[in-house]
Amino acid sequence: MSLEGKTVLITGAGTGIGAAAAIDVAAAGASTILVGRRESVLDATAGTIRERGGDALVLPADLTRPGDVDDAAATVLERFGGLDGLVNNAGVGRFAPIHRADPSDLQFMFDLHVRAPVQLIQRFVATLREREGAIVNVTSVAGQLAAPNRSFYGATKAAITHLTRSLAKELAPAVRVNAILPGPVDTPIYDELDMSSEQMATFRAELEAATPIGRFGRSEEVAPWVTRLLDDSAGWVTGVQLPIDGGRCV
Numbered sequence: 001m002s003l004e005g006k007t008v009l010i011t012g013a014g015t016g017i018g019a020a021a022a023i024d025v026a027a028a029g030a031s032t033i034l035v036g037r038r039e040s041v042l043d044a045t046a047g048t049i050r051e052r053g054g055d056a057l058v059l060p061a062d063l064t065r066p067g068d069v070d071d072a073a074a075t076v077l078e079r080f081g082g083l084d085g086l087v088n089n090a091g092v093g094r095f096a097p098i099h100r101a102d103p104s105d106l107q108f109m110f111d112l113h114v115r116a117p118v119q120l121i122q123r124f125v126a127t128l129r130e131r132e133g134a135i136v137n138v139t140s141v142a143g144q145l146a147a148p149n150r151s152f153y154g155a156t157k158a159a160i161t162h163l164t165r166s167l168a169k170e171l172a173p174a175v176r177v178n179a180i181l182p183g184p185v186d187t188p189i190y191d192e193l194d195m196s197s198e199q200m201a202t203f204r205a206e207l208e209a210a211t212p213i214g215r216f217g218r219s220e221e222v223a224p225w226v227t228r229l230l231d232d233s234a235g236w237v238t239g240v241q242l243p244i245d246g247g248r249c250v
């Protein structure tokens with residue numbers, strides 16, 4: 001695999017799956033653009049990439065703010081002249097039973113998981129067409145599997161997964177659009193959940209029990225699939241919903 005000469009933007013690249021994907025994509029030769037809110041964690045990812053001889057630009061942006069998305073897109077087009085790969089990965093988990101769930105959380109997750117990817121795709125579709133590029137959306141098995149207390153999260157992930165399939169048809173043959181559906185992966189996303197340590201231990205044990213491989217995945221086990229779907233060797237692959245999930249969806 002080689003992404004030599006390509007430019008790839010990865011959202012949520014400061015931690016977890018996005019950081020691992022950015023490092024893997026850069027190792028395959030691409031110039032990477034790292035987007036997220038916290039400059040400190042983006043700098044850490046960029047540092048790792050540069051230590052290994054790769055190229056990274058840190059571009060802080062809050063993707064729930066349409067103005068930030070527009071500014072980031074304009075900077076990329078000005079600095080790089082175009083884009084070959086877009087990885088929509090940034091996400092949060094806001095879980096609650098429906099009687100307590102705050103509709104503003106639904107709005108926030110819809111903005112981050114659906115509206116921001118759509119806005120980025122719209123800003124970059126012309127250059128992606130011209131360069132016969134690829135889009136990878138990091139969605140979730142939660143968009144396929146019904147789960148109590150996670151209805152808002154699952155609904156937004158189902159939306160971006162379906163959007164992936166629609167756009168795969170609409171943008172073919174020039175642009176390939178695929179989704180990766182992680183199962184439980186050990187990342188900081190679990191630190192942000194509103195749970196006591198006891199609730200978290202129970203939740204993690206339930207997830208492990210429901211995963212045939214019997215453990216959480218690592219971000220480094222997801223990252224190479226992002227690189228693979230961006231690579232020209234996946235030239236006949238579009239519209240897939242690829243679970244990387246220890247068998248969770250089986």
Ligand SMILES: NC(=O)c1ccc[n+]([C@@H]2O[C@H](COP(=O)([O-])OP(=O)(O)OC[C@H]3O[C@@H](n4cnc5c(N)ncnc54)[C@H](OP(=O)(O)O)[C@@H]3O)[C@@H](O)[C@H]2O)c1
Pocket residue numbers: 011012013014015016017018035036037038039041061062063064089090091092093112138139140141142181182183184185186187188189190
């Ligand atoms: N870990 C899992 O078990 C799992 C399972 C299925 C799917 N996923 C999906 O995988 C993706 C990556 O998650 P992860 O597990 O790697 O968690 P993570 O380490 O928490 O990464 C999420 C990233 O998104 C960024 N982000 C959050 N809000 C943002 C905003 N408003 N604007 C820009 N960036 C924002 C965060 O950086 P800042 O806070 O600095 O902005 C963070 O680096 C998410 O879409 C998640 O839903 C994860």
